[in-house]
Amino acid sequence: MSGSNRRKLDVVIAGGGIAGASSAIFLSSLEGVNVTILESRSRRSTSVEGGILMLGPNGMNVMKGLSVSAHLLARPNITQVAWLTIVDSAGAFIGKVPQGSVARYGFPSTLASRWDILEVLLDEVERRRIPIKWSSKVIGLKQKDDGVVVQWTENGIQYEKCADLLIGADGIWSSVRTLMYQELNLPIPKPRYSGLLGIGGFVDTTEVPGIYDYLSAERPVVMIQGRNGFIGLTLVGTDVKRIGWWSTYEAADRSREEWNIPREETFKELNRRFSTWAYPVPQVLAVAERPSTEAPLLWPISEVEGLPRWHNHGQVVLIGDAAHAMPPHSGQGASQAMEDAAYLGYLIRQCMSPSKDPGAPNIPDVKSALSALQKAREDRVGHIVAEANRRGDGKRDISAFGMFIKKWSMKLIFAFMSESWMDGWFGYQVPGIGEWEKLRKSAA
Numbered sequence: 001m002s003g004s005n006r007r008k009l010d011v012v013i014a015g016g017g018i019a020g021a022s023s024a025i026f027l028s029s030l031e032g033v034n035v036t037i038l039e040s041r042s043r044r045s046t047s048v049e050g051g052i053l054m055l056g057p058n059g060m061n062v063m064k065g066l067s068v069s070a071h072l073l074a075r076p077n078i079t080q081v082a083w084l085t086i087v088d089s090a091g092a093f094i095g096k097v098p099q100g101s102v103a104r105y106g107f108p109s110t111l112a113s114r115w116d117i118l119e120v121l122l123d124e125v126e127r128r129r130i131p132i133k134w135s136s137k138v139i140g141l142k143q144k145d146d147g148v149v150v151q152w153t154e155n156g157i158q159y160e161k162c163a164d165l166l167i168g169a170d171g172i173w174s175s176v177r178t179l180m181y182q183e184l185n186l187p188i189p190k191p192r193y194s195g196l197l198g199i200g201g202f203v204d205t206t207e208v209p210g211i212y213d214y215l216s217a218e219r220p221v222v223m224i225q226g227r228n229g230f231i232g233l234t235l236v237g238t239d240v241k242r243i244g245w246w247s248t249y250e251a252a253d254r255s256r257e258e259w260n261i262p263r264e265e266t267f268k269e270l271n272r273r274f275s276t277w278a279y280p281v282p283q284v285l286a287v288a289e290r291p292s293t294e295a296p297l298l299w300p301i302s303e304v305e306g307l308p309r310w311h312n313h314g315q316v317v318l319i320g321d322a323a324h325a326m327p328p329h330s331g332q333g334a335s336q337a338m339e340d341a342a343y344l345g346y347l348i349r350q351c352m353s354p355s356k357d358p359g360a361p362n363i364p365d366v367k368s369a370l371s372a373l374q375k376a377r378e379d380r381v382g383h384i385v386a387e388a389n390r391r392g393d394g395k396r397d398i399s400a401f402g403m404f405i406k407k408w409s410m411k412l413i414f415a416f417m418s419e420s421w422m423d424g425w426f427g428y429q430v431p432g433i434g435e436w437e438k439l440r441k442s443a444a
């Protein structure tokens with residue numbers, strides 16, 4: 001697919017979330033690649049629905065490769081986090097965990113609302129005039145010799161198109177994953193509920209007197225660890241007028257409807273767990289409980305792990321949560337989704353216009369790009385999922401003795417923890433990530 005044989009590559013992306021929008025921006029930077037996004041939602045979100053996410057420096061470096069890191073950092077709901085402060089439920093200091101720095105990785109970790117991240121990605125999608133079809137849900141696929149036929153409904157009307165590549169970036173409940181496994185005649189992987197419920201919300205700083213002595217630019221995130229769970233607290237955004245709070249605790253599985261837990265029941269459980277904790281936990285929860293405060297968001301945490309196939313040995317591939325939905329305890333789900341998008345972009349770039357660098361992989365066609373993606377990514381992702389599960393287990397209820405051991409082990413570990421501890425996660429650079437900006441400038 002080089003020189004005079006170079007042809008157009010028609011790409012359909014299922015899902016305009018973090019993975020799908022990132023993929024669209026990378027691929028549309030390549031000459032000859034046409035991208036269309038099919039997104040089942042009817043429009044962009046209009047508020048901070050979706051809670052707050054931590055992007056690691058590795059995720060921020062992908063944002064830079066997408067030319068949108070500066071836009072993200074200019075948004076109002078951003079908090080840069082060089083350290084997490086860990087305390088116990090009585091308020092005693094346990095330790096500090098490094099979250100990266102400009103000097104070491106180009107960025108520290110960045111706390112942003114999911115909405116802010118999506119807004120900057122979708123602004124760039126629009127700026128690049130990448131078609132995004134809203135209310136479009138992928139419902140079928142057929143791998144043929146000359147391409148993959150994608151079927152979708154758009155506002156209730158059915159359409160189909162033959163593409164050179166279908167990217168399933170449609171999240172944890174991925175239809176593309178189900179359809180691909182169905183076509184391969186393999187058992188269909190299903191997300192597994194982890195037994196943990198995520199919950200989070202916002203309250204105004206004016207409602208919690210003294211909060212600026214507790215949280216500050218030097219202490220932007222405090223994680224409070226107790227026997228019966230943890231609570232994270234942060235000052236949100238540059239105007240620091242809101243406190244973001246979140247927690248994860250054990251909860252029995254329920255049906256989809258039953259997860260609409262009434263507010264009184266939610267706060268009964270939160271108060272049972274946390275009302276005796278030190279300032280400011282009970283104060284924050286008391287404000288959150290008021291009917292005038294926006295109701296907290298609840299996320300039953302499910303995962304998709306160890307997927308044997310991320311691709312169909314043809315022209316269909318899964319990325320992001322569709323391929324490896326991980327529990328949020330690593331704070332890496334979105335960063336890994338973006339790394340997938342950047343890696344896939346790099347491999348397709350090698351396929352469309354091979355680099356002269358002798359170390360660059362030989363990617364003769366789309367099929368080879370997709371199997372190379374899984375080979376390159378699955379060990380790194382698997383390692384992060386294993387660590388996320390280990391951290392998730394640490395959020396389950398434990399005995400007083402268990403907490404004593406946990407606290408002193410943490411104290412010991414944090415006392416000797418240097419910044420280099422996170423190099424494996426935060427210092428990782430997707431191959432070719434630094435070349436995208438140059439490539440876009442020369443194409444413009």
Ligand SMILES: Cc1cc2nc3c(=O)[nH]c(=O)nc-3n(C[C@H](O)[C@H](O)[C@H](O)COP(=O)(O)OP(=O)(O)OC[C@H]3O[C@@H](n4cnc5c(N)ncnc54)[C@H](O)[C@@H]3O)c2cc1C
Nearest residue numbers: 015017018019040054138170171320321328331332333334
């Ligand atoms: C409680 C919680 C906290 C988290 N905290 C963090 C954190 O701190 N840091 C972090 O990095 N990650 C975090 N994560 C994980 C992170 O949110 C995900 O890993 C990330 O959003 C994955 O992006 P994605 O694009 O793969 O999927 P999604 O963001 O789910 O996007 C999928 C998109 O596909 C669309 N779609 C679905 N089906 C179809 C279809 N059939 N056709 C077309 N479109 C479709 C959806 O509408 C959606 O827009 C957290 C997750 C949870 C639940």
